[in-house]
Amino acid sequence: AQSVTQPDIHITVSEGASLELRCNYSYGATPYLFWYVQSPGQGLQLLLKYFSGDTLVQGIKGFEAEFKRSQSSFNLRKPSVHWSDAAEYFCAVGAGYSSASKIIFGSGTRLSIRP
Amino acid sequence: ETGVTQSPTHLIKTRGQQVTLRCSSQSGHNTVSWYQQALGQGPQFIFQYYREEENGRGNFPPRFSGLQFPNYSSELNVNALELDDSALYLCASRKTTGPGPAGELFFGEGSRLTVL
Numbered sequence: 001a002q003s004v005t006q007p008d009i010h011i012t013v014s015e016g017a018s019l020e021l022r023c024n025y026s027y028g029a030t031p032y033l034f035w036y037v038q039s040p041g042q043g044l045q046l047l048l049k050y051f052s053g054d055t056l057v058q059g060i061k062g063f064e065a066e067f068k069r070s071q072s073s074f075n076l077r078k079p080s081v082h083w084s085d086a087a088e089y090f091c092a093v094g095a096g097y098s099s100a101s102k103i104i105f106g107s108g109t110r111l112s113i114r115p
Numbered sequence: 116e117t118g119v120t121q122s123p124t125h126l127i128k129t130r131g132q133q134v135t136l137r138c139s140s141q142s143g144h145n146t147v148s149w150y151q152q153a154l155g156q157g158p159q160f161i162f163q164y165y166r167e168e169e170n171g172r173g174n175f176p177p178r179f180s181g182l183q184f185p186n187y188s189s190e191l192n193v194n195a196l197e198l199d200d201s202a203l204y205l206c207a208s209r210k211t212t213g214p215g216p217a218g219e220l221f222f223g224e225g226s227r228l229t230v231l
Contacts (some may be wrong), residue, residue: 006157034219043119043205043222044158076123090157094218102148103220107156 001026002095004106012112016084021076023091032094033074034103035065039087047089050074056100059084086113119223121206127229131192136226138206140187147189149181150205158205163211164189165211193228202213 003026013019025031032051036044048059055067065076072090091106120139128134140147146165150158160173164183178194187208193200204227207220 021173036222041224043224044218044220045222049219098167100163102160102163102171104160105150107157 001030002093002104004093004104005092006106008089008109010110010112012114014114015085016080018077019076019081019085019111021089021091021111023047023076023106024072025074025091025093026072027093027095029095033065033067034091034092034094035059035063035074035076036092036105037061037087038074038090038108044090047076051052072097081111081113083113083115084107117199119206119208119221121204121223122221123226124224125227127228127231128196129231130196130198132196132230133192134196134228136191136193136206136228138191138202138208138223140189140206140208141221144208144210144221145187146211147181147183147187148207148209149191150188150207151175151200152203152205154202161191163179178210196230198230201228203227 005024036107037049038044046061048057049059050067058064063078069075088108088110090108091104094103119141122137148163149161152158161175163171167183180192183189203225205225208220209218209220
């Protein structure tokens, strides 16, 4: 069964600094990978997704992620964070190639921004 | 294009009671997934419905059940509520066109259930 590990529970970075959030997945076949963001009390919003092709994917709000098959990783990056980026970030993996395919989420990384 | 809407947004129940949460899918979406998100945790997959049939289930007991209607709206029912059922329940929808990868999920803002 597929699984997702986000090893960092909480990260604090200074405004304007670069950011990298780590994600490792476990899945036997080609995974479909997602990053979602959740602001307090809100639902989840998709930042970016990887299905195939170029392993560096661009998302909304200036985020990007790189798929590294050899490391089973899909880390999220942003070159310069803004105070509005403070939120919970979830990595997710989709598995299966049928109408029953489902998406499984990691436990999340809470991002705080230092002024 | 109307997004995913959930009701109620907040509710309080007591242990042993039953609850029904409702979800309207985004227009054109035929697959609905339900997730439970406890405080400080990631969303946990409860189950998924496609064309009114459950076609995937996570590690949740049978007292968690659901329905999907012909208009693709959905309900989550929880019987015999326990204190640990207190959580944010998220509904998400997507369009499935046949065999293929799990596409992007579109989420509602959730129903926050408190069990006393």
